[in-house]
Amino acid sequence: MKILAIDTATERCSVALRTAGGTIDRVIDTPRGHADLILTLVQDVLNEAGLTLAELDAIAYGRGPGAFTGVRIAIGVAQGLAFGASLPTVGISDLAAVAQQVAVAGDRVLVCMDARMNEVYWGVFDCSADGLVVAASIEQVSAPASVEADVAAITKLAGTGFHAYPELAHRFAIVSPANVLPRAAEIALLAEAALRNGEGRPAHEAQPVYLRDNVAVAKK
Numbered sequence: 001m002k003i004l005a006i007d008t009a010t011e012r013c014s015v016a017l018r019t020a021g022g023t024i025d026r027v028i029d030t031p032r033g034h035a036d037l038i039l040t041l042v043q044d045v046l047n048e049a050g051l052t053l054a055e056l057d058a059i060a061y062g063r064g065p066g067a068f069t070g071v072r073i074a075i076g077v078a079q080g081l082a083f084g085a086s087l088p089t090v091g092i093s094d095l096a097a098v099a100q101q102v103a104v105a106g107d108r109v110l111v112c113m114d115a116r117m118n119e120v121y122w123g124v125f126d127c128s129a130d131g132l133v134v135a136a137s138i139e140q141v142s143a144p145a146s147v148e149a150d151v152a153a154i155t156k157l158a159g160t161g162f163h164a165y166p167e168l169a170h171r172f173a174i175v176s177p178a179n180v181l182p183r184a185a186e187i188a189l190l191a192e193a194a195l196r197n198g199e200g201r202p203a204h205e206a207q208p209v210y211l212r213d214n215v216a217v218a219k220k
Contacts, residue, residue: 002056002196004042005188008034008074009066009094010113010160013076014042016184016191017049024048025185033072042081053085058200059193062182063091064209065113065121065139071208079203088200090191091207095159096133097182102158103127108136108156112161112168115141120161120168121211122147124154132193135220141211144168181184 011200013034016025017210025135026041046052061078063192075091084087097107107127124137137149144165157177163170169177 001058001150001176001192002051003058003060003191003195004053004056005012005060005092005184005191006038006042006044006078006180007062007094007097007184007187008038008070008077009062010062010070010181010185013037013041014182015045017045017051017186018185018188019051019199020048021083025183027183029181034057034070037076042077053087053188055089056085057210058088058090058191058195060090060092060187061206062094062097062187063185063207064094064116065115065141065211066094066182073143075128075208079111079206082203082206087203088195089203089206090194090200090210092187092190092194093123093135093139093209094182095121095139096135096190097186098158099125099127099133100182100186101180101183102156102178103131103133105129105131107155108153109133109156109158110147110149110157112144112157112165114160114164115212119145119158119212120144120147120159120165122159122161124149125193138210139209173180
């Protein structure tokens with residue numbers, strides 16, 4: 001299966017092309033400019049693989065949660081490319097992509113990503129015997145103090161939220177949370193399993209997951 005994955009939900013802009021021969025990826029960490037970078041990165045990985053969009057099986061994207069503008073960029077690009085090449089799309093949780101970076105079989109990972117506004121996006125993920133993570137809780141946005149997880153069951157912590165809010169990490173007996181951002185490489189890996197499970201959707205059905213509806217702060 002040949003899958004192109006795109007993620008722009010955070011300050012990381014990344015693209016990956018997963019094929020039977022392995023994964024080719026490009027990663028640029030930058031606070032802005034994702035819309036200007038993403039198509040160049042897409043063309044770079046396709047050129048390296050010697051493939052065209054029409055030869056792919058699907059396009060995957062980081063569906064959020066993350067920055068509103070960033071999530072919209074990934075979905076817009078994925079939809080445009082998928083429409084043009086008549087390919088299905090599949091959205092993958094950015095929290096799951098973070099968990100996938102650190103998990104091994106048997107792990108239960110708590111992911112907390114800095115959501116600004118004194119909140120975190122968070123969720124719990126189990127790593128199955130095949131090495132892929134699956135959600136063990138619903139994804140939420142809340143104040144750090146409202147994150148609820150079985151302390152004894154958590155084996156790893158991952159995400160930017162633990163460094164942004166150190167008091168959150170202190171609740172768990174894990175000394176070094178992994179301060180990682182989502183990557184397209186893990187999105188492609190998880191998308192492959194999702195596609196095999198029949199979760200591919202037409203481009204027009206690509207949907208974001210923001211978790212937070214209100215992003216305006218009233219001026220005093």
